[in-house]
Amino acid sequence: MDPDRPTLDPHNWPAFRQTAHAILDRALDAIQQLPSQPVWRPMPPEQRAFLANERLPQTGIGPEAALADVFSRVAPYAMHSGHPRFWGWVQGSGFPLAALGDLVASCLNAHLAGFDHAPAIAEQTTLRWLAELMGFPRDASGVFCSSGTMANLLALVVARNHLKPARPVLYASTEVHGWARKALTVLGLPPDSLRLIPVTPDFTMDSRALSAEIAAGRQQGHTPFCVIGTAGTVNTGAIDPLDELAAIAAQERIWFHVDGAFGALARLHPDLAPLLNGIEKADSLAFDLHKWGSMPFACATLLVRDPAAHLAAFASTPSYMAPDTRGPLAGGVPFADRGIDLSRGFDSLKVWVALRAFGAEHFARIIRQNVEDARRFAAAVLAHPNFELLAPAPLNIVCFRYTRPGADLDALNHELLLRLQESGAALISSTIVNGRFALRLANVNHRSTPADFGLLLETLERLAAA
Ligand SMILES: Cc1ncc(COP(=O)(O)O)c(C=O)c1O
Structure with missing residues (x-):
């Protein structure tokens, strides 16, 4: 290969393969380690400034360095919709096999x-x-x-x-x-x-x-x-x-x-x-x-x-x-x-x-499990003296709020939502139901366990009391 002719392929395939395998391992680590990560965390100002202000690179830093930066500067500060306690908006969790599918699709191009x-x-x-x-x-x-x-x-x-x-x-x-x-x-x-x-x-x-x-x-x-x-x-x-x-x-x-x-x-x-x-x-x-x-x-x-x-x-x-x-x-x-x-x-x-x-039945079982978990969560809200349901939960979405006699419940729950999100312990989002501010859990998460839902209610209670 003429080294003076520009191409985007590796100059050294064996070395690139090594990099690629190591990166794949790191990417899979990032999935496997999700439960120990905060679901979301605010970015430190210097990381934000680096990403926001970096100048257009006219000459490259090389594949290893560029890829390493993904794991040090981007991945930790992503909002982790694949975390077992992510139930915000309606964002799916992803899974390793499908990610491999995307990788192979990119390779085939x-x-x-x-x-x-x-x-x-x-x-x-x-x-x-x-x-x-x-x-x-x-x-x-x-x-x-x-x-x-x-x-x-x-x-x-x-x-x-x-x-x-x-x-x-x-x-x-x-x-x-x-x-x-x-x-x-x-x-x-x-x-x-x-x-x-x-x-x-x-x-x-x-x-x-x-x-x-x-x-x-x-x-x-x-x-x-x-x-x-x-x-x-x-x-x-x-x-x-x-x-x-x-x-x-x-x-x-x-x-x-x-x-x-x-x-x-x-x-x-x-x-x-x-x-x-x-x-x-x-x-x-x-x-x-x-x-x-x-x-x-x-x-x-x-x-x-x-x-x-x-x-x-x-x-x-x-x-x-x-x-x-x-x-x-x-x-x-x-x-x-x-x-x-x-x-x-x-x-x-x-x-x-x-x-x-996996077969379609496997996906069906996950979907059924999500609905069961959401309904169980709605029942736990209903049974709890400090929470109330704000809408029926026919599928996998639960709208609810914390209650406190005499409090401005919209303001209280809005603050509670932000405290929860900033805590990194779990992530739900909000909506307005019949004119009332609602905490909203949408469960399309194949990683959540019953304990995760219990932890959400406990954390909300603790944050409300703080
Ligand atoms: C009922 C409904 N329709 C449409 C959309 C939009 O889908 P997308 O975010 O893929 O554009 C959403 C997103 O949450 C939704 O819940």
């Missing part, structure tokens, strides 16, 4: 616009497995994408393109996740085109109010084109009455989209699947695998019942990508034609590997 090669066939098969798990037809169309937000957005693009509504309005409950507002912006729809339907006391959409609102919309000359049901709302884990919404959408001849960002995966376990009845009737379904599927970020999925509608929204065949009869472009670029991205990585490899290695 396969382009997943489509093309006639094995990675595309494995990705298509993975999508078929996911469709099967969700009760969708075998020939449903699907695409992996970067986030639940993106998957939901793509679904609305497909729905609007399919129905071509003249004066489009769409419907979701008041509990719909914030992605919907972003989607309106991207779609160029005014904010009031999203009609927010009230919820019943269990935070699920009031389907009668939906029917009334659709009728009112039609009378005003609007064109209802989509009902969004949520399977697992971000605030409380409520599941909209999907069967009823499917029936209304069918009757009204409008698109039925389900945002199942985390909740859809509850369908994997037969004990939980009935909670999601009707999800299999959706025209489109968005769900993340980086939440309850525990896949390392980022890994989300959109399924669309009607493959032609999906393709019609995004397909474009420029001359330089035209499908051919033979060679790598035989079959075209189907995945690029199902979303926005043309260049796409092999993000599905970790899913393919993990499903083959």
Whole structure:
């Protein structure tokens, strides 16, 4: 090899292999040692300043030094969503096998616009497995994408393109996740085109109010084109009455989209699947695998019942990508034609590997365990004299708060939340439920043990008393 010709490959492969093996060991150590780390810690000012202010390196410090800095300067100050006592927002925990899948995918560096090669066939098969798990037809169309937000957005693009509504309005409950507002912006729809339907006391959409609102919309000359049901709302884990919404959408001849960002995966376990009845009737379904599927970020999925509608929204065949009869472009670029991205990585490899290695039933058992643990935690809150539940906990989210007679409970619980987060002992987040500040635990964590939940309540009590 001519040492004067620049390349990014190692000059010395044996030495690089040694570095690589050592780094892999350190990366695995970082996972294994999570339980002994603070879940989150504030960054020391000098570390923050180093990371924030470092100048663009014009000459390199070498692979060993650059990688070593990851472990001294970045990893310790990451928020550890994989820690057994991380239950904030809805962030999955990741797992070593899937991380290896990502590493191998990076090594292969396969382009997943489509093309006639094995990675595309494995990705298509993975999508078929996911469709099967969700009760969708075998020939449903699907695409992996970067986030639940993106998957939901793509679904609305497909729905609007399919129905071509003249004066489009769409419907979701008041509990719909914030992605919907972003989607309106991207779609160029005014904010009031999203009609927010009230919820019943269990935070699920009031389907009668939906029917009334659709009728009112039609009378005003609007064109209802989509009902969004949520399977697992971000605030409380409520599941909209999907069967009823499917029936209304069918009757009204409008698109039925389900945002199942985390909740859809509850369908994997037969004990939980009935909670999601009707999800299999959706025209489109968005769900993340980086939440309850525990896949390392980022890994989300959109399924669309009607493959032609999906393709019609995004397909474009420029001359330089035209499908051919033979060679790598035989079959075209189907995945690029199902979303926005043309260049796409092999993000599905970790899913393919993990499903083959563990089987879907293993994931189902974890999901069931998460729900059981969350329900047990909710019961412990209910039984505790100093805590109260603020919402039903049908799935894996528990909204609760500390109580003290005469105290400003919003301020008290906000302070308590920050003290807990800063303690590094556990991490939960917050929301507002019926106008009240709520501590919120979202359990998609395959590492938590019953003792971890006990420790959370004990720590909160101790911090509240301090
Ligand atoms: C119900 C729901 N929908 C959509 C999203 C957005 O998903 P993502 O964070 O992958 O964009 C979330 C995120 O928590 C969610 O809980």
